[in-house]
Amino acid sequence: MVTAALVLAAGASRRMGAANKLLAAMDADGRPMVAAVAAMLQSSMADSVTVVTGHQAALVRRALARFGCRLVHNGEHECGIGASISAGVAAVAADGDVDAVVVCLGDMPLVKAATVDALIAAFDGARGAAACAPVCGGRRGNPVLFGRRFFPELIALGGDRGARFLLQKHARWVREVAVDDAGVLADADTPAEVKKITAAAVRQRR
Numbered sequence: 457m458v459t460a461a462l463v464l465a466a467g468a469s470r471r472m473g474a475a476n477k478l479l480a481a482m483d484a485d486g487r488p489m490v491a492a493v494a495a496m497l498q499s500s501m502a503d504s505v506t507v508v509t510g511h512q513a514a515l516v517r518r519a520l521a522r523f524g525c526r527l528v529h530n531g532e533h534e535c536g537i538g539a540s541i542s543a544g545v546a547a548v549a550a551d552g553d554v555d556a557v558v559v560c561l562g563d564m565p566l567v568k569a570a571t572v573d574a575l576i577a578a579f580d581g582a583r584g585a586a587a588c589a590p591v592c593g594g595r596r597g598n599p600v601l602f603g604r605r606f607f608p609e610l611i612a613l614g615g616d617r618g619a620r621f622l623l624q625k626h627a628r629w630v631r632e633v634a635v636d637d638a639g640v641l642a643d644a645d646t647p648a649e650v651k652k653i654t655a656a657a658v659r660q661r662r
Contacts, residue, residue, distance in 0.1 A: 457555045459576050459601070461502035462544040463525075465490045465562035466510025466533035476512050478562050479519060480650050482657045488519040489644070492565040492657065498523065500569040501576050502558060508544040510534075536616025545602075545610040555581070557607075559619060560599040565657055566639030567599065575601040578633045585631035587623060590640040596623075596632065597640030605629075 465478050478490040487495075490507070497505045506526045509516045510533025517527055530543040541559060548557050556579050558572055575588040579601055586603035589596050600619065602610060609622055623630050644650040 538613035
């Protein structure tokens with residue numbers, strides 16, 4: 457099985473004011489948030505990492521320079537997350553041999569590689585587990601793994617509509633995977649949330 461990890465890193469961080477949350481330093485070394493996500497994925501069982509850029513693309517590319525990720529630019533990033541998922545999955549699907557994609561958010565740096573591995577291990581497209589979602593404390597979180605059967609619908613997305621509705625539409629194909637990882641519920645949208653997640657990331661690395 458070949459699994460691609462897809463990081464959505466095209467948003468404008470509008471609730472952050474002038475700051476781009478994806479470039480916020482996550483540790484004493486100044487590692488940007490989006491780089492922390494890429495590093496986590498490269499330590500997981502995912503076979504490749506593709507990052508969708510948009511807002512401040514040059515700065516995001518620079519933050520990822522040493523990671524060797526494939527970069528896909530979404531020229532319609534201002535339209536919303538759906539356009540970024542579409543651009544990223546289209547690039548992954550073009551490889552031909554990819555069986556599943558793990559769609560990750562660039563502002564969720566606390567997710568553990570073990571969680572990504574658990575989603576990959578749970579995938580079984582032929583036995584009712586064509587999509588796998590993590591659950592922590594009874595709450596469904598991110599990232600979410602989608603098998604190839606979902607690629608056409610993911611590529612057809614647009615605007616600000618994400619892929620969550622597909623999990624509801626195709627509920628019988630979704631397997632919930634229990635994980636001990638509160639990071640699947642922790643995203644950073646405001647300065648206060650970024651500060652909180654940064655502190656947690658420092659603790660996690662110790």
